[in-house]
Amino acid sequence: MHNFPDTTEESRRRWEINADYWDERMGDTSNFFHCNIVRPHTEQLLDLREGDLVLDIACGTGNFSQRLAERGAVVVAFDDSETMIAHAKRRRFAYRDKISFHVCDATDYAQLRSLKQERPFDKAVSNMAVMDIADIEPLFRAVGEMLKHGGTFVFSTHHPCFTRPQDNYRTPCVHEGEAIKGQPVPGYYYHRPLQDIFRICFDAGFVIDGFFEERDDDEEYPVIMIVRLRKR
Ligand SMILES: C[S@@+](CC[C@H](N)C(=O)[O-])C[C@H]1O[C@@H](n2cnc3c(N)ncnc32)[C@H](O)[C@@H]1O
Numbered sequence: 074m075h076n077f078p079d080t081t082e083e084s085r086r087r088w089e090i091n092a093d094y095w096d097e098r099m100g101d102t103s104n105f106f107h108c109n110i111v112r113p114h115t116e117q118l119l120d121l122r123e124g125d126l127v128l129d130i131a132c133g134t135g136n137f138s139q140r141l142a143e144r145g146a147v148v149v150a151f152d153d154s155e156t157m158i159a160h161a162k163r164r165r166f167a168y169r170d171k172i173s174f175h176v177c178d179a180t181d182y183a184q185l186r187s188l189k190q191e192r193p194f195d196k197a198v199s200n201m202a203v204m205d206i207a208d209i210e211p212l213f214r215a216v217g218e219m220l221k222h223g224g225t226f227v228f229s230t231h232h233p234c235f236t237r238p239q240d241n242y243r244t245p246c247v248h249e250g251e252a253i254k255g256q257p258v259p260g261y262y263y264h265r266p267l268q269d270i271f272r273i274c275f276d277a278g279f280v281i282d283g284f285f286e287e288r289d290d291d292e293e294y295p296v297i298m299i300v301r302l303r304k305r
Contacts, residue, residue: 076208077247077263081180084207084261085153091256092156096134098253101164103136106289110297111200111229112137114285118227118301121146125195128188128216130228131179131202135161135172141198142171149188151177180208185215193221201297203230203270204262207247210273217277217304226279226302230270232286235294237264245269274302 098104103112115137121127123145129138132150134157141148142165150172152158161174177184179202197216203209216226231237238248243266249259274281283301288294 076210077245078180078208080247080261081178081207084205085178087258087260088154088205089156090258091252091260092154092160094256095157095253096160096164099134099136101136104253107136107200110287110289111299112140114287114299115198115200115227115229116140118283118285118299119196119198119225121196126190126192128194128197128219130197130199130212130216131205132161132174133157133200133202135165135174137198137200138172138174139165139168142168146171146196148172149175149190149194151175151179151188153178179206179212182211182215185211186219189219193224194219195221195224197224197226199226199228199230201229201231201252203228204233204236204264205252205260207261207263209263209265209270210276213273213277213279217279220304222304224304225282226304227283227299228302229287229297229299231262231264232295232298233264233266233270236296242266274300278305279303280305 125146127146129150138148138150245265250262279302282303285299286295289296
Protein backbone atom coordinates (compact mmCIF):
# COMPACT_ATOMS: atom_id res chain seq x y z
CA MET A 74 0.00 0.00 0.00
CA HIS A 75 1.31 3.45 -0.86
CA ASN A 76 1.10 6.54 1.24
CA PHE A 77 2.35 9.93 0.28
CA PRO A 78 3.40 11.64 3.55
CA ASP A 79 6.10 13.67 1.81
CA THR A 80 3.37 15.60 -0.02
CA THR A 81 1.55 16.73 3.15
CA GLU A 82 3.46 20.00 3.40
CA GLU A 83 2.76 20.97 -0.20
CA SER A 84 -0.89 19.93 0.14
CA ARG A 85 -1.22 22.15 3.23
CA ARG A 86 0.45 25.05 1.39
CA ARG A 87 -2.10 24.77 -1.42
CA TRP A 88 -5.06 24.64 1.00
CA GLU A 89 -3.70 27.76 2.68
CA ILE A 90 -3.64 29.57 -0.67
CA ASN A 91 -7.18 28.40 -1.47
CA ALA A 92 -8.69 28.95 1.97
CA ASP A 93 -10.06 32.48 1.44
CA TYR A 94 -11.62 31.47 -1.87
CA TRP A 95 -13.15 28.39 -0.20
CA ASP A 96 -14.52 30.51 2.64
CA GLU A 97 -16.16 33.02 0.23
CA ARG A 98 -17.78 30.25 -1.80
CA MET A 99 -19.01 28.23 1.21
CA GLY A 100 -20.23 31.25 3.18
CA ASP A 101 -22.19 30.68 6.37
CA THR A 102 -24.32 27.81 5.16
CA SER A 103 -22.17 25.89 2.62
CA ASN A 104 -22.76 25.20 -1.06
CA PHE A 105 -25.30 23.23 -3.10
CA PHE A 106 -23.09 20.13 -3.37
CA HIS A 107 -22.61 19.88 0.36
CA CYS A 108 -26.22 20.65 1.29
CA ASN A 109 -27.87 18.40 -1.29
CA ILE A 110 -25.43 15.61 -2.06
CA VAL A 111 -23.18 15.16 0.96
CA ARG A 112 -25.31 16.17 3.91
CA PRO A 113 -28.60 14.20 3.74
CA HIS A 114 -27.19 10.67 3.94
CA THR A 115 -24.31 11.77 6.17
CA GLU A 116 -26.84 13.02 8.69
CA GLN A 117 -28.94 9.89 8.29
CA LEU A 118 -25.93 7.67 9.02
CA LEU A 119 -24.68 9.89 11.82
CA ASP A 120 -28.02 9.63 13.65
CA LEU A 121 -27.07 12.46 16.00
CA ARG A 122 -28.35 12.48 19.59
CA GLU A 123 -28.59 15.44 21.97
CA GLY A 124 -25.35 15.70 23.92
CA ASP A 125 -23.25 13.58 21.54
CA LEU A 126 -19.53 14.40 21.66
CA VAL A 127 -18.49 14.57 18.01
CA LEU A 128 -15.11 14.91 16.29
CA ASP A 129 -15.38 16.86 13.00
CA ILE A 130 -12.32 15.89 10.94
CA ALA A 131 -10.88 18.33 8.38
CA CYS A 132 -13.75 20.69 9.16
CA GLY A 133 -12.79 23.47 6.72
CA THR A 134 -14.65 26.61 7.75
CA GLY A 135 -16.87 24.65 10.14
CA ASN A 136 -20.21 24.68 8.37
CA PHE A 137 -21.00 21.13 9.44
CA SER A 138 -19.60 21.73 12.93
CA GLN A 139 -22.22 24.45 13.31
CA ARG A 140 -24.93 22.14 12.01
CA LEU A 141 -23.94 19.56 14.62
CA ALA A 142 -23.91 22.16 17.40
CA GLU A 143 -27.35 23.43 16.36
CA ARG A 144 -28.64 19.90 16.87
CA GLY A 145 -27.30 19.62 20.38
CA ALA A 146 -23.84 18.09 19.89
CA VAL A 147 -20.64 19.13 21.62
CA VAL A 148 -18.07 19.39 18.85
CA VAL A 149 -14.29 19.15 18.62
CA ALA A 150 -13.35 20.24 15.11
CA PHE A 151 -9.98 20.43 13.40
CA ASP A 152 -8.30 21.23 10.14
CA ASP A 153 -4.70 21.41 8.98
CA SER A 154 -5.08 24.89 7.49
CA GLU A 155 -4.65 27.76 9.94
CA THR A 156 -6.59 30.08 7.64
CA MET A 157 -9.54 27.67 7.44
CA ILE A 158 -9.63 27.49 11.23
CA ALA A 159 -9.44 31.30 11.52
CA HIS A 160 -12.47 31.54 9.20
CA ALA A 161 -14.25 28.80 11.15
CA LYS A 162 -13.75 30.63 14.47
CA ARG A 163 -15.02 33.89 12.97
CA ARG A 164 -18.07 32.39 11.21
CA ARG A 165 -19.08 30.14 14.12
CA PHE A 166 -18.38 32.66 16.87
CA ALA A 167 -21.93 32.36 18.22
CA TYR A 168 -21.32 28.63 18.84
CA ARG A 169 -18.03 29.00 20.69
CA ASP A 170 -19.39 27.33 23.83
CA LYS A 171 -20.38 24.22 21.79
CA ILE A 172 -17.51 23.95 19.29
CA SER A 173 -13.76 24.03 19.88
CA PHE A 174 -11.65 24.49 16.76
CA HIS A 175 -8.06 23.24 16.48
CA VAL A 176 -5.26 23.27 13.94
CA CYS A 177 -4.21 19.62 13.60
CA ASP A 178 -2.67 17.49 10.88
CA ALA A 179 -4.70 14.32 10.23
CA THR A 180 -1.56 12.48 9.11
CA ASP A 181 0.11 13.04 12.50
CA TYR A 182 -0.91 10.40 15.07
CA ALA A 183 0.45 12.34 18.09
CA GLN A 184 -1.38 15.53 17.10
CA LEU A 185 -4.59 13.56 16.63
CA ARG A 186 -4.28 11.91 20.03
CA SER A 187 -3.88 15.35 21.64
CA LEU A 188 -7.55 15.99 20.74
CA LYS A 189 -8.64 13.30 23.22
CA GLN A 190 -11.27 14.59 25.67
CA GLU A 191 -12.22 13.56 29.20
CA ARG A 192 -14.76 11.12 27.80
CA PRO A 193 -14.54 9.10 24.56
CA PHE A 194 -16.14 10.53 21.42
CA ASP A 195 -19.61 9.21 20.62
CA LYS A 196 -19.20 9.93 16.93
CA ALA A 197 -16.73 11.18 14.34
CA VAL A 198 -17.44 12.67 10.94
CA SER A 199 -15.36 13.73 7.99
CA ASN A 200 -16.99 15.42 5.00
CA MET A 201 -15.14 15.20 1.69
CA ALA A 202 -11.61 15.09 3.07
CA VAL A 203 -10.31 11.50 3.11
CA MET A 204 -9.27 11.95 -0.54
CA ASP A 205 -7.37 15.13 0.49
CA ILE A 206 -5.24 13.44 3.16
CA ALA A 207 -1.85 12.06 2.17
CA ASP A 208 -1.73 9.20 4.68
CA ILE A 209 -5.02 8.08 6.25
CA GLU A 210 -3.75 5.21 8.41
CA PRO A 211 -2.89 7.41 11.48
CA LEU A 212 -6.32 9.06 11.27
CA PHE A 213 -8.37 5.85 11.28
CA ARG A 214 -6.17 4.34 14.01
CA ALA A 215 -6.47 7.41 16.26
CA VAL A 216 -10.22 7.79 15.70
CA GLY A 217 -10.71 4.09 16.45
CA GLU A 218 -8.92 4.59 19.76
CA MET A 219 -10.76 7.80 20.73
CA LEU A 220 -14.31 6.56 20.02
CA LYS A 221 -16.42 4.75 22.57
CA HIS A 222 -17.25 1.09 21.91
CA GLY A 223 -20.09 0.96 19.41
CA GLY A 224 -19.29 4.56 18.40
CA THR A 225 -19.46 5.49 14.72
CA PHE A 226 -17.28 7.29 12.20
CA VAL A 227 -19.11 8.56 9.11
CA PHE A 228 -17.00 9.77 6.21
CA SER A 229 -17.77 11.00 2.71
CA THR A 230 -15.10 10.97 0.05
CA HIS A 231 -14.62 10.66 -3.72
CA HIS A 232 -15.95 7.34 -4.96
CA PRO A 233 -12.66 5.88 -6.22
CA CYS A 234 -14.32 3.76 -8.92
CA PHE A 235 -15.83 6.76 -10.66
CA THR A 236 -13.86 9.82 -9.54
CA ARG A 237 -10.29 8.92 -10.34
CA PRO A 238 -7.38 9.71 -12.64
CA GLN A 239 -7.89 8.18 -16.07
CA ASP A 240 -5.22 5.48 -15.89
CA ASN A 241 -5.41 4.41 -12.27
CA TYR A 242 -7.72 2.27 -10.27
CA ARG A 243 -5.71 -0.37 -8.41
CA THR A 244 -2.57 1.73 -8.06
CA PRO A 245 -2.78 4.57 -5.51
CA CYS A 246 -1.55 7.91 -6.78
CA VAL A 247 -1.55 11.65 -6.18
CA HIS A 248 -3.19 13.85 -8.78
CA GLU A 249 -4.19 17.48 -9.04
CA GLY A 250 -7.76 18.77 -9.10
CA GLU A 251 -10.18 21.52 -8.09
CA ALA A 252 -12.40 21.30 -5.03
CA ILE A 253 -14.22 24.45 -6.20
CA LYS A 254 -14.16 25.63 -9.80
CA GLY A 255 -11.84 28.59 -10.31
CA GLN A 256 -9.85 28.17 -7.07
CA PRO A 257 -6.46 29.96 -7.13
CA VAL A 258 -4.28 26.80 -7.31
CA PRO A 259 -5.14 23.14 -7.89
CA GLY A 260 -5.09 20.90 -4.83
CA TYR A 261 -3.76 17.39 -4.34
CA TYR A 262 -6.08 14.40 -4.39
CA TYR A 263 -5.02 10.98 -3.17
CA HIS A 264 -6.56 8.13 -5.10
CA ARG A 265 -6.82 4.75 -3.36
CA PRO A 266 -8.79 1.69 -4.45
CA LEU A 267 -11.67 0.61 -2.24
CA GLN A 268 -9.77 -2.39 -0.86
CA ASP A 269 -7.00 -0.11 0.46
CA ILE A 270 -9.41 2.32 2.11
CA PHE A 271 -11.49 -0.45 3.66
CA ARG A 272 -8.45 -2.44 4.82
CA ILE A 273 -7.30 0.59 6.83
CA CYS A 274 -10.79 0.79 8.36
CA PHE A 275 -10.83 -2.92 9.27
CA ASP A 276 -7.27 -2.82 10.67
CA ALA A 277 -8.34 0.07 12.92
CA GLY A 278 -11.06 -2.11 14.47
CA PHE A 279 -14.08 -0.94 12.50
CA VAL A 280 -16.84 -2.74 10.67
CA ILE A 281 -18.86 -1.06 7.92
CA ASP A 282 -22.55 -0.91 8.75
CA GLY A 283 -23.84 1.83 6.45
CA PHE A 284 -23.03 2.84 2.88
CA PHE A 285 -24.39 5.20 0.22
CA GLU A 286 -23.17 6.09 -3.28
CA GLU A 287 -24.25 9.58 -4.29
CA ARG A 288 -24.55 10.89 -7.83
CA ASP A 289 -24.16 14.45 -9.04
CA ASP A 290 -25.29 15.22 -12.62
CA ASP A 291 -25.15 11.74 -14.07
CA GLU A 292 -27.94 9.39 -12.98
CA GLU A 293 -25.78 6.26 -13.29
CA TYR A 294 -22.38 7.16 -11.87
CA PRO A 295 -21.87 8.04 -8.20
CA VAL A 296 -19.21 10.68 -7.60
CA ILE A 297 -18.95 10.21 -3.85
CA MET A 298 -19.47 7.48 -1.30
CA ILE A 299 -20.61 7.88 2.30
CA VAL A 300 -19.46 5.18 4.69
CA ARG A 301 -20.44 4.49 8.28
CA LEU A 302 -17.86 2.63 10.37
CA ARG A 303 -18.71 1.20 13.74
CA LYS A 304 -16.09 0.46 16.38
CA ARG A 305 -16.25 -3.21 17.36
C1 LIG B 1 -12.81 19.63 0.58
S1 LIG B 1 -12.41 20.42 2.09
C2 LIG B 1 -13.76 19.90 3.12
C3 LIG B 1 -13.97 20.79 4.29
C4 LIG B 1 -15.21 20.49 5.17
N1 LIG B 1 -15.15 19.15 5.71
C5 LIG B 1 -16.48 20.71 4.40
O1 LIG B 1 -17.13 19.72 4.01
O2 LIG B 1 -16.83 21.87 4.16
C6 LIG B 1 -11.06 19.46 2.65
C7 LIG B 1 -10.39 19.96 3.91
O3 LIG B 1 -9.38 19.02 4.30
C8 LIG B 1 -8.35 19.73 4.94
N2 LIG B 1 -7.16 18.88 5.00
C9 LIG B 1 -6.41 18.42 3.98
N3 LIG B 1 -5.39 17.69 4.43
C10 LIG B 1 -5.50 17.67 5.80
C11 LIG B 1 -4.75 17.09 6.85
N4 LIG B 1 -3.65 16.38 6.60
N5 LIG B 1 -5.16 17.28 8.11
C12 LIG B 1 -6.27 18.00 8.39
N6 LIG B 1 -7.02 18.59 7.43
C13 LIG B 1 -6.63 18.43 6.15
C14 LIG B 1 -8.21 20.97 4.09
O4 LIG B 1 -7.52 22.01 4.75
C15 LIG B 1 -9.68 21.30 3.78
O5 LIG B 1 -10.21 22.21 4.72
